[in-house]
Amino acid sequence: MCAMKPSIPKGTRDFSPAEMAKRNYIFDTIRSVFRLYGYNPIETPAMENLSTLMGKYGEEGDKLLFKILNSGDFLRGADPKLIADGDCARLASQLCEKGLRYDLTVPFARYVVQHRNELQMPFKRFQIQPVWRADRPQKGRYREFYQCDADVVGSDSLVNEIELLQMIDEVFRRLKIRIILKLNNRKVLAGIAELIGAPDKIVDITVAIDKIDKIGLDNVNAELAERGLTEEQIATLRPILQISGTLEERLGRLRELLASSEEGMRGVEELQTVVDGVMALGLDAELDLDVSLARGLNYYTGTIIEVKAADVAIGSITGGGRYDNLTGVFGMPGLSGVGISFGADRIYDVLNTLDLYPSEARTATRVMFVNFGGKEAAAAMKMLKEMRAAGVAAEIYPDPAKMKKQMGYADALAIPYVALVGETEAAEGKLNLKDMATGEQRLLTPAEAVAVINTL
């Protein structure tokens, strides 16, 4: 056991009590809204079978999975040729049966299929758990981070979309973050591809136009040309990417442009229903139609949702959409679902940037009893018990240390009240309650002190 300077793996974090308070503020807000809308929590294991995870996030994703070395004689199943060749990618699957979950969506799909006989459909679940990715760590990107997902499966009603948008609106209203709620529909994207006569190029088109915000229209067009679109096709696409006006005007224009595509028109109608639905109920957020919005298109099949903070330049802070075949890969086809995912870490950064945390409580403790030792400490502990029974978070400095040290502790933890129980107070069954903000001091019974503390 040698002494060493301890550290944690790069891309991971410790959370101090002060950071936990901020994070719990976010999680509690999201959780309350999820519950308010009838979503119920589930949890899945940190480790999934690699067979569940592999192939679900593309080739790049497979590489970013944290894999867990089999216990015991892990070399037994390993092909010596792969070892000799140094073929780590293929060897990993022989040394490891399990991996850490990469997101909450695939474990949820696995959960739904595995427990299909116990589930009441439509099944509305939320899940707030960490995920792990062997990404290169950088500012705002971690190897362990939390996702906060709400999904409903077993219903293709657009009521779900409307409610999920209301939930997003409510979460950010409570957090006091102004947002822009961007909407699109994958059927609109398919309609566009059909319109320009390149239905097989839908992935290329959406990958390219998804970058319009970042690289501008000209560069997107250059990329489209590179991906094999003709000048004519690019020209047909242009008016769609340049649609402007109010939400109603833009939906109207899209309806004109996509008139010839049945699928495109269905997408427009879905957008119209969702927009009408949320507008009728009222929304704090700014609603935006963005035909360049694609997000993980490979599994979204209908509505696509993305949220940006209006006052902070940061990537999307929430996203989601409808997927019609998420569980198909696990042998349960035809189950439609729609969901949203809040990015807790980015929301944390936004709240920090805008200084929107309610109060800098560094502890739940409302009052600290000074420890004078002996009988006085024993009397203080009796009063402590009474005040705790009344629900007041309270503590006694454990050691009868110097007054300055004890007060320094209360100060450092921003504990709002200090209670002093000396010989006289102990005899009377009272305490001197000191308000740390004003310095005011009052002789009170524990019950009176509870009343004072609770009015803060």
Place this chain on the structure above:
Amino acid sequence: MCAMKPSIPKGTRDFSPAEMAKRNYIFDTIRSVFRLYGYNPIETPAMENLSTLMGKYGEEGDKLLFKILNSGDFLRGADPKLIADGDCARLASQLCEKGLRYDLTVPFARYVVQHRNELQMPFKRFQIQPVWRADRPQKGRYREFYQCDADVVGSDSLVNEIELLQMIDEVFRRLKIRIILKLNNRKVLAGIAELIGAPDKIVDITVAIDKIDKIGLDNVNAELAERGLTEEQIATLRPILQISGTLEERLGRLRELLASSEEGMRGVEELQTVVDGVMALGLDAELDLDVSLARGLNYYTGTIIEVKAADVAIGSITGGGRYDNLTGVFGMPGLSGVGISFGADRIYDVLNTLDLYPSEARTATRVMFVNFGGKEAAAAMKMLKEMRAAGVAAEIYPDPAKMKKQMGYADALAIPYVALVGETEAAEGKLNLKDMATGEQRLLTPAEAVAVINTL
């Protein structure tokens, strides 16, 4: 993407909404009590550097660590000789830099040392997070399970012990589980070893006498003989293991027997102080002195705590103790700490066995609106918004499905109220609120419905 029957790694579990409700009941109870006593939350990463974890849990523990395969070319640092020899134990450390945490104590020690300059001492923290062990799964033993720890470091005052015992008492009082709170002190154990003239045999002695409940005095004596104790030493030990009477009588008898051992006497005095302290404040739990209690002796140095359920035959459901050198291994000697750990999974089993869960709420939802589609659904959604704004968890069945199906959903989720908004109700801005328990139905405004639902 082939279809397959999905599953999860053995020894891990999914938690359904119903199970989550029960688990959260336990976690919330523990968390509230931790906060009430001035303990603040921290979280540490799931992954720690293997150098932090290895060698802290004994040779057996090292084998039970889940190790994470390095990303990319993990074979680069591997010694070909170890591969050729099939020396998996040593090879694992070359293929893996990280492991999943095995408990919360070692990560906490690492945290304290790493952040020592930011911490206000005494530092009172709690931590509720999962841990992972590659143990052979069996009934009640999982490879992923939660620990709920509270520890204070930087204070050697016995006030901490007294408060931790009060916390244990309060948690189980709230959970309505009757417990036996067993106490011992490692200095008493050291005194016993000294008394029988075998101070170097303290580990052997405690390992053997720790089994007295399971195997009986005769078998313990046989084991002690096997471990090299003479007949005379075993005879000296006998009266200590057979101490009986009230707590006071037993402490008195121990004081007589250990009179010649300075360390032993210090242990008795510590026990006396702790017992007097908690008795003065009152305890629901039955307090027991158990000199055969040893628990992970290798790091406990003072008080040792163990909790058994009085009405269910199951292992210990909470444990803890004082350790004087936990952070020494990370280069920070001389920091005393004391802590307790609640075993959430066993507590879960106890509550299930005794049927002590408050209510079988399968969802937070208080009311489900039946979906009649069209304008009625739109009117219902407006009422929904109003009721949610008043804090009522509510939902609308997303599809305008057959009445029977919608009611079946509300029934399956045990939602207490169903709201019906047909054409007439929609025109009046009212809803028909049906109490699912009584079948009673009332025409109400949303505000009136909120009042009714909240009185339940």
